[in-house]
Amino acid sequence: MSAHESEWTLRRLSAGELAAAEAARIRAHAAGCAACGATLRGIEKDQTALEAQVPFERFEAGVERALQRQKRNETLRVPPRRWVATTVAMAASVLLVLLARPLLSHQDEGRGLNGIKGGAVAELRIGGGAGPQREARKDAPEPLAPGERVRLGYQADGHRYVAAVSVDASGEVTPLHPESGESAPVEPGADMHWLPGSWELTGSGGERVVLVLSDAPLAVESLVDAARRAFQAASGDVERMAPLDVPGEQTHWVLRKP
Amino acid sequence: MRELYAKYGGSVLGRCRYLLKDATRAEDAMHDVFARALTHGEDFRAEASPLTWLMKIATNHCLNQLRSERAGWRQWFQRDAEARSEGHGGQGEMETRDLVRRLLSRVDLETQAAVIHYHVDGMTLEEVAAVLGRSVPTIRKRLERFAELGGEELRVR
Structure with missing residues (x-):
């Protein structure tokens, strides 16, 4: 010493x-x-x-x-959206899932926080901890318990590509899916599709997860850069980040790690 | 505001200068950091160590600014000659800080922050882990990987 x-x-x-x-x-x-x-x-x-x-x-x-x-x-930030919640039964798990959908009044904005089109749905599911599985809220930070993991799902409703990234409190951007290249083609069919795997978000503090559905493939690198710019524009506060400057419809969640 | 200026202004400006190497940009960055302290008044006042909060925000703010610049790291090296060292502990310490600065662009953002808090701020591993919300072994691993780039001088103790 x-x-x-x-x-x-x-x-x-x-x-x-x-x-x-x-x-x-x-x-x-x-x-x-x-x-x-x-x-x-x-x-x-x-x-x-x-x-x-x-x-x-x-x-x-x-x-x-x-x-x-x-x-x-x-x-300049998009005001918080109100959501209409619908409950559906999830056959595999018998758990109730809340599917959030924005009100139609914001549909024509083209881009915004949680700017999913009328029929498209994005969902972040939390599980793997001591408590029951649940869906993360989109309109407020969602606390995570130790050991909990997240999965991401979507109903594309006409969009053709999907990608997801996360930004942690230090501004580190992690491509969740795909990890490189271009955004992945969506799965066919109108059902909810889950991205492969699940993620445990390590560390503590806030972490923003963003899922983007688009009509043309996006370079993962450009998505990562857009996330970095948004983090910087928010002065390094993941909870205050504005929508990413990329084409397509995006959904944001803020998770608070234990 | 005057109290913030008198207690923390020098440290925050020093951090911004060390990373941005440009007096004007460093001053702007310092203003941004203190503006954030004011807008996050409750969080800021709740901090046991406002200095830690400010230095973390200042470090992230500057690292992100560098990262978002096109060819930012290249420009950053060009400014190297004009930069004033932040070192206080004699020639050896100044050289370590310069070495750290030269190698920063080769690691990810979180490792950059860990390296600065450890080698420049002189925080302990535990303090760095607390600031970045990571475990001590994770921070140690990141610092050891960074040390592989620079040799004995950057050894983790």
Whole structure:
């Protein structure tokens, strides 16, 4: 174990985040330790440099502009949709499945959060944990319990290709299906089709899952790039991401990992 | 706002500069990060360590900005010469930070964040794992893979 304090500890000390006793101990150590003292002075120099280069008034005005920009982006977001729920019996499992469908009033927008056409349905099913299987809500974050896995299903209703990606809280985009190439042709027939396999979303925090039904194949790479752009435009908040800038109809879910 | 500026402004700007290597873009990124702190007031105030929250957001914001740029990493290397090092711990530490920065583009986004929190912020493995919501073994594995790119200097302790 190092005899020195970590830079992170010294940075928290400098920000006044340590408890009084710990802060006193570390200050005493830094006073007698050349390396830790230099690191602490370096951290304090960061603040001095900021104050010299960006006076508080300029900082305040810049943050205000950023707030306005974020508000403008917020107003450009598609408003939350209301959903009509239908229950159907699932023959294989005898469990009830909620199939969500957007109201017709938004059908002609072409693209939007959960912009599925009249007959098309997308569903994210959660199972594998201690509790019963359930369908994830689309209109609010859905908590996941430890060990739960997700599956994705769709009724294509005329769309010809399907793809799905997820974006985690750190902005890492994972192609769920297919993992590369172009979006996969949909399965024939009007029934609910499930993408192969299921996924356990590791880590904690939010994760957004997006399923896209399209009439032409989409390059998975372009879908991943679109997801990254949307994550960035939301300032790194998966819960605030806008629709991806790709053609087709998309459905979004936000899951909160344990 | 003045308290945020006085307590955390220097650290956040330092992080944005380290990653973006451009004073103007770093300042804009810093404004974005603090605007997020204000719009997520409840989450932010509930944090045991606002510094951790801000540095995580700043790191993600800058990494995503770099990633979304066309040929972003190439431009980033071009800015290298103009960049000011964020290092405080002498020449050795500055070299490690520069090495980390040079190798970042070769790993995925989450590993980038883990590497920065570990090698640049000086967080422990446990602290990095908590910040990124991953297990300690997962973080260790990612850091060890990163270390394979850079040798002994990037060894995980």
